[in-house]
Amino acid sequence: MARSIKKGPYIDQSILEKISRVKPGSAGIIKTWARNSTISPEMIGYAFGVHNGKDFIEVRVTEDMVGHRLGEFSMTRKFTAHGGKMQRELEAKKKAAEIAAVQQEKAQEK
Numbered sequence: 001m002a003r004s005i006k007k008g009p010y011i012d013q014s015i016l017e018k019i020s021r022v023k024p025g026s027a028g029i030i031k032t033w034a035r036n037s038t039i040s041p042e043m044i045g046y047a048f049g050v051h052n053g054k055d056f057i058e059v060r061v062t063e064d065m066v067g068h069r070l071g072e073f074s075m076t077r078k079f080t081a082h083g084g085k086m087q088r089e090l091e092a093k094k095k096a097a098e099i100a101a102v103q104q105e106k107a108q109e110k
Contacts, residue, residue, distance in 0.1 A: 009038035009067075019046060031056055035071025050074035 003010060012034035022028060024045030031049040039061055049056030050070045057074040065073065081087060 009040065010036060011040055012037040015048075016042075019043065022046065029056070029058055032070065035069065035074065037070050039065045039068055039070060041066055052076045 012032065015030065015032055015034060015037055018030045018032075019042060022030060029047040029049040031051070033051045035050060043061045044063055044066070046061055048059045048061065048070060050059050050073065051057075052074045053076050059070065059073045083090075
């Protein structure tokens with residue numbers, strides 16, 4: 001459910017304090033556990049390390065992200081490919097085709 005308009009967007013206070021200490025575009029990242037904080041226009045250009053339960057995922061804030069939550073850009077589940085034996089066979093064929101294409105290019109260069 002969306003937050004009430006009269007309350008305004010939720011932005012964790014510690015994030016605002018950390019932003020005031022760091023320059024935008026600097027090399028460091030701002031670590032945070034506040035996945036529910038809304039991205040505001042003041043955050044554009046900063047890099048956040050958003051905790052996903054195990055690691056900190058680096059999120060660089062752009063204009064398109066304003067209004068979304070930090071947690072939307074730090075996935076908590078790791079996707080592993082579907083399939084088993086058939087999928088491995090398809091991937092092996094694809095890799096063999098790529099290797100053959102590279103070898104053909106090398107042969108044409110000579």
